[in-house]
Amino acid sequence: MNKKIFTERRSVNFFDTSRELDKETFNSIMDLASLTPSSFNLQPWRVIAVHSEKEKERLLPLAWNQPKIKEAPYTLIIIGDKSGFKENAAIWNKLEEGLGKETADKLKGMAEGLYGTSDERMTRFALTNGSLLAMSIMYAAKAFGVDSHTMSGIDYEAIKKEYKLNDSEEVVLLVSLGYHDNSKELYPRGYRKTGSEFIEVI
Numbered sequence: 001m002n003k004k005i006f007t008e009r010r011s012v013n014f015f016d017t018s019r020e021l022d023k024e025t026f027n028s029i030m031d032l033a034s035l036t037p038s039s040f041n042l043q044p045w046r047v048i049a050v051h052s053e054k055e056k057e058r059l060l061p062l063a064w065n066q067p068k069i070k071e072a073p074y075t076l077i078i079i080g081d082k083s084g085f086k087e088n089a090a091i092w093n094k095l096e097e098g099l100g101k102e103t104a105d106k107l108k109g110m111a112e113g114l115y116g117t118s119d120e121r122m123t124r125f126a127l128t129n130g131s132l133l134a135m136s137i138m139y140a141a142k143a144f145g146v147d148s149h150t151m152s153g154i155d156y157e158a159i160k161k162e163y164k165l166n167d168s169e170e171v172v173l174l175v176s177l178g179y180h181d182n183s184k185e186l187y188p189r190g191y192r193k194t195g196s197e198f199i200e201v202i
């Protein structure tokens with residue numbers, strides 16, 4: 001495994017506004033990130049990629065006016081679907097091709113039992129899966145030499161309204177992608193707990 005994608009990934013506050021992220025690299029990052037794990041392989045997410053100047057202006061005030069929105073070539077709105085495990089979710093058709101109908105039907109029942117019993121569980125389903133996608137995108141980006149910055153300093157409700165998300169959809173996070181502006185120094189990497197500080201082996 002290439003440890004560098006961990007040791008060199010930083011939350012890049014300053015993006016180089018003179019460097020575009022080409023479409024091919026952008027697509028390759030997304031394809032690589034799509035290998036991320038998800039509950040029952042249901043992939044309950046979609047992403048709005050904010051790229052044009054006009055769209056950046058639209059998102060900016062909904063994200064605490066964080067300059068990254070304007071400076072990064074892309075900012076992704078990661079959206080999780082609370083109902084992405086339901087029997088009628090379109091992804092089941094695809095999964096059925098590999099699993100066979102009988103197994104798929106069994107899994108549908110299991111997923112409903114696990115996630116469908118309360119709104120809290122449905123929300124958890126959307127947010128945990130969407131968060132894993134966001135992290136995978138950031139590491140996939142680094143594998144292509146592309147920098148990132150994730151943000152939860154955002155107005156979730158306003159974004160949901162502005163982009164007309166379905167009732168079952170939740171905004172998970174924003175992820176900006178691009179290249180660090182090397183003329184601006186990043187803060188030194190912050191303190192990290194060591195494994196032994198946060199792990200209790202039982």
Ligand SMILES: Cc1cc2nc3c(=O)[nH]c(=O)nc-3n(C[C@H](O)[C@H](O)[C@H](O)COP(=O)(O)O)c2cc1C
Nearest residue numbers: 009010011012013066150151152153154173189190
């Ligand atoms: C869930 C999450 C939300 C974050 N939200 C913001 C944000 O809104 N604005 C910001 O400047 N940084 C944000 N960050 C970046 C963190 O401050 C950063 O990851 C942390 O300080 C560690 O720095 P590093 O990623 O460079 O190692 C967020 C990070 C995470 C994981």
